[in-house]
Amino acid sequence: MDFLKRSLYRGLAGLAFAIAGASHACDFAEVRFVTDFNTARLDGCEQVAADKYRLHLRPENLPINPSPWYAFRMEAGEGLMADTTIEIVLVSHNGPARYTPKVSLDKKRWAPLPYSTNDNRMRFNVQLQPERAVYVAGQEIIDGTVYADWLASLPATGRVFELGASTEQRALLAYEHRVDQNAPWLVLIGRQHPPEVTGALAMLSFTNTLMFADTPEFVKFRDRFNILVVPNMNPDGVARGNWRHTSNGVDLNRDWRARKEPESKLLHDYLTALEKAGSEVVFALDFHSTHNNIYYTMPPEYEPENGEALQNPMLVRNWLNDLAAAVPWEVREKPGHNPSSGVFKQYVADNFAVHAVTYEVGDTTDRREIVQTADAAALSLVTRLLAL
Ligand SMILES: [Zn+2]
Known part of the structure; x- marks a missing residue:
């Protein structure tokens, strides 16, 4: 100048x-x-x-x-x-x-x-x-376009579809691998909170391993289980660069009890329809980020609100023990429950009487560690689910 x-x-x-x-x-x-x-x-x-x-x-x-x-x-x-x-x-x-x-x-x-x-x-x-x-x-940029491209890259044996539209009419995109109408469902969701990109990195790695790995456990798993992936639950918040909320100013991971937001309601309706059609959700993971790696779990002795006993109560404890043995760093579990919280894992336990985990990745966790942990977590989880 x-x-x-x-x-x-x-x-x-x-x-x-x-x-x-x-x-x-x-x-x-x-x-x-x-x-x-x-x-x-x-x-x-x-x-x-x-x-x-x-x-x-x-x-x-x-x-x-x-x-x-x-x-x-x-x-x-x-x-x-x-x-x-x-x-x-x-x-x-x-x-x-x-x-x-x-x-x-x-x-x-x-x-x-x-x-x-x-x-x-x-x-x-x-x-x-x-x-x-x-x-x-503040972190790597993973936006709606990245998710759409990634979903399109998943095996064509499954399908990419829209659960519906967000408040601002963005597509709530999902991928499903449906091996059999009556097979149990593993549900993976992510990005309820827009800036939580390290959780997104874990979800992408976890799902890639789950869908592409050709070792016997994964091949067998894909033969016996249905899989639903909704990688970007809050497409409006992600597009806007929100700190936490949806375009309505709502914390989506406090909305699963009321389900006033279209995004939570759409997934709830889909899961409910699957169960009505004769299959069952068997486990769910919800990927997030916080200051340190931690797994927020439901206690094995938790009594779901729908009156059914929690299925496979030791599944998560066993899975995380296996994971801890497979990676060289600490695996921290924090069990807890709060029926009024509106948190997704609580919603899954109360509505489907199965475990769900909030999979939290540290904001500054080394990116190779995120991938290595996610890959090990996928293998130990499918091994435990196949043994049910
Ligand atoms: Zn979060």
Whole structure:
């Protein structure tokens, strides 16, 4: 950029302020912060000095479990020097910083950025590229398109279909492998909470192993069990880059008792219809992310609300013991129940009298560890289910 232009906006430092959202961009002479893609999120931008910007993150509504999410693209202004480094301070309103910054040129391969945090602020530098946009996000971007492509890649012996439409009319996509009308169903769901990408990485690996592995256990499992996968339960929240909620501002994983959201109601109706048609849900997994790896389970002695005894009460305890023996890191189980919570695992236990587990992956868990654990979890689970 020319000297005059640079001087001009140096003089304006601190005055420039823009709201992303409607325009999908915060425009400054030096750099644009663009939010026109799925999962993108910024809630305001300020230039506070030359080459220094303060970006604001605000939740979709309150109250909320604070998981300040961000994803944006940076485009260099005209005439910008090739090696210009921009300092960014992310300010999370209503919650401490959670997701550490990552950078990508193609939204596929991501590298961590050095950063520092101070309560609700996170500071890092981004080097602009004169000819290319640079993506910055709190985690890898896995959006509705990634899910649709991935579902289409699953074996053609199954089918991809729409359970129905979300509040904002996005397809609630599912895949089912139906070997026999009366075979028991394994149900896998994910992404009730939009920023929980490490849980998504685990779900993708787990399902790929389940559907593609050609060792005898998996072949036998696919011969004897039906499988339903709903990888993106909250397509609106994911597309909007929400911190936690649906487009109605509802925590979907607190809605399984009331089922007021179309997404929970659609899956409930589908599972209920399967049971009416003569098959049974035998187990369900719901993939999430939190600070550390942990498996939230139903206690073996739990008495479901529908009055039936919990089937195969030791299934989960045995599965997680097997998993702990198969991986070199700790496998933590935390049993608990709260019938009024509206959590999916509780809903499964109360409605179908079977175990379900909230499979939580740490936000910063090593990505190879996520894959290795998910693969081992799939093998130990199918082995236990085949032995029922
Ligand atoms: Zn969650």
